[in-house]
Amino acid sequence: MSAAGHITVAARWQVKEGAFSEVLAIVAELRPLSLGEPGCLGYEVYQGVDAPNSLLLFERYRDEAALDAHKQSAHYQNLVAGRILPLLEDRRVEFFSAK
Numbered sequence: 001m002s003a004a005g006h007i008t009v010a011a012r013w014q015v016k017e018g019a020f021s022e023v024l025a026i027v028a029e030l031r032p033l034s035l036g037e038p039g040c041l042g043y044e045v046y047q048g049v050d051a052p053n054s055l056l057l058f059e060r061y062r063d064e065a066a067l068d069a070h071k072q073s074a075h076y077q078n079l080v081a082g083r084i085l086p087l088l089e090d091r092r093v094e095f096f097s098a099k
Contacts, residue, residue, distance in 0.1 A: 006094020006098040009059040014090040033075040
């Protein structure tokens with residue numbers, strides 16, 4: 001299968017002081033649900049070495065439709081929009097298309 005057309009999301013999260021463990025626990029719920037989506041091809045989570053309150057998420061989706069489905073899913077709306085976003089100081093998301 002060619003990677004052409006796949007969408008990679010790089011999400012950088014700066015977690016509020018004292019909320020890191022809670023965010024990690026929510027991400028632990030979110031990751032398997034996201035990987036269970038038919039269009040999700042990968043979901044990796046990294047903690048900053050020099051900035052321990054930062055997370056970097058790399059997510060891969062089959063195409064834009066799969067990414068849109070992810071953002072509309074009940075687990076994204078509940079866990080990310082409802083629970084994680086209020087615990088972040090900063091959030092930067094970049095999208096990349098495989099060539």
